[in-house]
Amino acid sequence: EVQLLESGGGLVQPGGSLRLSCAASGFAFSNYGMSWVRQAPGKGLEWVAAIDASGGATFHAGSVQGRFTISRDNSNDMLHLQMSSLRAEDTAIYYCAKEGKPMMVVTCFDYWGQGMLVTVSS
Amino acid sequence: QSALTQPASVSGSPGQSITISCTGTSSDVGHYNYVSWYQQHPGKAPKVIIYEVSNRPSGVPDRFSGSKSGDTAFLTISGLQAEDEADYYCGSYTPGTTKFAGGTKVTVL
Numbered sequence: 001e002v003q004l005l006e007s008g009g010g011l012v013q014p015g016g017s018l019r020l021s022c023a024a025s026g027f028a029f030s031n032y033g034m035s036w037v038r039q040a041p042g043k044g045l046e047w048v049a050a051i052d053a054s055g056g057a058t059f060h061a062g063s064v065q066g067r068f069t070i071s072r073d074n075s076n077d078m079l080h081l082q083m084s085s086l087r088a089e090d091t092a093i094y095y096c097a098k099e100g101k102p103m104m105v106v107t108c109f110d111y112w113g114q115g116m117l118v119t120v121s122s
Numbered sequence: 123q124s125a126l127t128q129p130a131s132v133s134g135s136p137g138q139s140i141t142i143s144c145t146g147t148s149s150d151v152g153h154y155n156y157v158s159w160y161q162q163h164p165g166k167a168p169k170v171i172i173y174e175v176s177n178r179p180s181g182v183p184d185r186f187s188g189s190k191s192g193d194t195a196f197l198t199i200s201g202l203q204a205e206d207e208a209d210y211y212c213g214s215y216t217p218g219t220t221k222f223a224g225g226t227k228v229t230v231l
Contacts, residue, residue: 035220037168044225045160045168045211050218059218100158100173106220107156108213110179112167 002026002111004096009116016086016120022079022096022113030054030074033105036081038092039115048094049081050106059106064090086120093117126151126212126223133229134202142226144195144212152193156215159188159197162225163208172197204230 008020020036035050049070050059058070069082079096093115100108127145134140144151144159151157159172170179172188175195185200195214199206207230213222 037220037222045213045222047213047220047222050220061219095167100170106218107215108158108170108173109160109168109220110170110173112169115167 002098004098004111004113006094006096006113006116009094009118011119011121012086013122014087014120017082017084018086018118020081020083020094020096020116020118024077024079024096024098027098027111028102029072029077031102033099033103034070034072034079035097035099035106035109036070036079036094037097037109037112038090038094038118040089040092043092046092047106051079052105053103057105083118086118088120091118091120126214126221128210128212128223128226130224131227131229133231134199135231136202136204138202139198139200140202140228141199142197142210142212142228144197144214144223146193146195146214146221148193150193150214150216150221151190151195154215155190157188157190157195158213159186159195160211160213161206161208162211168211199228202230206230 036048096113097109098111100110160168162168176188
């Protein structure tokens with residue numbers, strides 16, 4: 001059974017940093033691209049960042065470029081999102097999401113974690 | 123990059139059919155056959171119900187179907203059921219990114 005379990009969320013002050021992690025199990029993690037997708041309270045989905053299966057290629061949305069960094073540890077089946085210079089508008093539930101097909105990136109997300117709330121407020 | 127466009131809300135009675143549109147451009151929906159649809163119930167994570175325009179993952183009822191014409195994709199729910207009341211989002215691949223629409227709230231009357 002595929003499972004994605006996020007951790008590391010919480011309350012942080014504007015300008016602060018936070019690192020989200022996603023523990024993956026139930027599939028060959030190193031064969032699949034992964035993404036982070038966020039959802040502000042009462043709003044729609046926003047793709048944040050993606051990484052290919054090997055970790056050699058990363059992609060970030062313009063809204064987080066230069067502030068967030070996606071990475072992965074294939075030896076431990078972990079996905080990470082390092083967030084810095086956080087702003088109030090980064091407040092959202094952050095989901096890690098698995099790519100639907102091996103070796104693809106951002107074409108479809110077939111499994112999602114339960115989500116982790118990040119609140120940026122003083 | 124502009125997001126995709128969906129109607130904010132659609133409603134129907136049990137047993138009826140409804141269709142949700144998802145309009146993009148010739149650079150996303152119109153160019154690639156990587157359009158997906160996600161269903162999200164309140165307080166839950168999204169769930170894929172259609173991928174690659176018209177494919178249903180195993181376990182998704184066949185009353186859900188997808189299609190595309192030009193720059194617009196469509197999700198049709200035939201034989202609407204109470205449990206179909208949820209938010210629906212379309213997403214489209216563009217190189218290195220995924221675009222989502224703002225979501226459509228489906229209400230079963």
